[in-house]
Amino acid sequence: MAKHPDVAVVGGGIIGLTCAYHLARAGLAVEVFDRGDLGKEASWAGAGILPPGNPAGAATPIDVLRAIGSERFPGFSAELRELTGVDNGYLWCGGVEFLGSGEAADVLPVWRNEGIAFERLSLEGLRRLEPAVGDVPGEAYLLPGCAQVRNPRHLRALIASCERLGVGLHPHTPVEGVPRDRAGRVLLATGAWAGRGVYPVRGQIVLLKTPAPTFTRVLMLGKRYLVPRVDGHVLVGSTEEPEAGFEKANTAAEVADLVALAVRTVPALAAAERVRCWAGLRPGTPDGLPFIGPVPGWDNVFVAAGHFRAGVQLSIGTAQLVTELFTGRPTCVPPAAFALDRPPHAGGPAAFRS
Numbered sequence: 485m486a487k488h489p490d491v492a493v494v495g496g497g498i499i500g501l502t503c504a505y506h507l508a509r510a511g512l513a514v515e516v517f518d519r520g521d522l523g524k525e526a527s528w529a530g531a532g533i534l535p536p537g538n539p540a541g542a543a544t545p546i547d548v549l550r551a552i553g554s555e556r557f558p559g560f561s562a563e564l565r566e567l568t569g570v571d572n573g574y575l576w577c578g579g580v581e582f583l584g585s586g587e588a589a590d591v592l593p594v595w596r597n598e599g600i601a602f603e604r605l606s607l608e609g610l611r612r613l614e615p616a617v618g619d620v621p622g623e624a625y626l627l628p629g630c631a632q633v634r635n636p637r638h639l640r641a642l643i644a645s646c647e648r649l650g651v652g653l654h655p656h657t658p659v660e661g662v663p664r665d666r667a668g669r670v671l672l673a674t675g676a677w678a679g680r681g682v683y684p685v686r687g688q689i690v691l692l693k694t695p696a697p698t699f700t701r702v703l704m705l706g707k708r709y710l711v712p713r714v715d716g717h718v719l720v721g722s723t724e725e726p727e728a729g730f731e732k733a734n735t736a737a738e739v740a741d742l743v744a745l746a747v748r749t750v751p752a753l754a755a756a757e758r759v760r761c762w763a764g765l766r767p768g769t770p771d772g773l774p775f776i777g778p779v780p781g782w783d784n785v786f787v788a789a790g791h792f793r794a795g796v797q798l799s800i801g802t803a804q805l806v807t808e809l810f811t812g813r814p815t816c817v818p819p820a821a822f823a824l825d826r827p828p829h830a831g832g833p834a835a836f837r838s
């Protein structure tokens with residue numbers, strides 16, 4: 485372990501590890517501490533949906549971070565694979581978003597202004613692309629730029645890459661309080677456990693398996709979705725349960741509800757094997773935006789937490805912003821947008837809800 489590293493990252497989820505990787509790439513000595521195994525909390529549990537994005541056209545700071553992820557995920561995946569031999573399963577599979585009529589009026593201008601490719605699908609058009617999809621209410625929109633990643637594999641690739649870059653990794657090392665004397669800078673990336681307004685929002689997922697894939701695109705229905713893997717697995721998610729607190733368990737009622745949704749959406753899944761289910765704790769914030777930046781009252785303590793439903797898609801943009809802040813470079817977005825003491829964000833229409 486470096487005696488006094490430039491940066492101590494507390495929390496080895498996708499946010500902490502992606503930041504550690506980028507900071508090490510920028511030449512800083514970095515150590516990561518996690519109280520459990522690295523990458524086994526929300527980041528492991530997530531579905532890995534990567535919505536499309538266009539950094540040049542994104543209108544808000546959060547859309548810019550998402551779009552940076554969308555643009556850089558293919559290259560970043562290749563970089564990690566070259567460094568470690570670990571394939572994170574990044575797949576540019578496309579997606580279909582189902583919007584209610586009121587929702588389309590809000591969302592389509594955001595897509596249009598950002599320059600995100602989309603196409604309204606007729607019922608016949610949808611059936612041509614995805615013959616297995618049943619009668620889903622709402623208007624179907626093809627999003628060719630939607631992609632997915634296999635979270636556990638991506639985390640394995642990140643961990644191995646950090647090791648290659650000389651990042652000190654310390655699983656099973658809980659950090660209590662703020663260890664401000666342990667490093668030049670401390671980055672708190674403790675997800676749902678970050679405090680300071682961040683709270684847990686449980687999400688449950690059911691994993692189904694068919695002998696061969698029945699559909700190929702991510703199907704997004706409001707806050708629920710079906711993610712098809714190339715090997716016939718289908719992830720069905722997810723619930724949003726702030727009332728569950730830190731209780732990371734599945735419930736029979738929600739699991740049944742997710743299975744019913746899957747069968748309504750793709751009737752052939754009635755015959756699918758139910759492989760397993762799990763739950764994870766998303767880091768929620770009062771306005772749904774992450775906190776990224778200095779912790780007021782401390783000169784060397786920073787936070788990167790509260791990425792709620794989007795920590796995978798926001799991970800690269802977050803790491804880029806943190807690295808820019810730590811190295812004194814111009815930032816990709818105004819940091820005030822994610823400050824801990826920002827006024828609550830009023831909230832425009834979200835470009836993506838899944």
Ligand SMILES: Cc1cc2nc3c(=O)[nH]c(=O)nc-3n(C[C@H](O)[C@H](O)[C@H](O)COP(=O)(O)OP(=O)(O)OC[C@H]3O[C@@H](n4cnc5c(N)ncnc54)[C@H](O)[C@@H]3O)c2cc1C
Nearest residue numbers: 495497499519527530531532533659675687764795796797
């Ligand atoms: C069911 C579900 C589906 C999701 N689907 C998607 C999706 O499709 N796309 C997407 O972009 N996002 C998705 N998300 C959201 C995404 O997974 C999260 O936003 C992201 O994982 C948050 O990453 P994190 O690193 O902040 O938190 P975590 O992965 O929870 O990591 C925090 C780490 O901090 C450690 N820690 C906490 N306290 C301490 C301490 N005191 N000392 C040391 N270590 C500590 C924990 O052990 C943990 O490893 C989903 C989430 C869930 C639950």
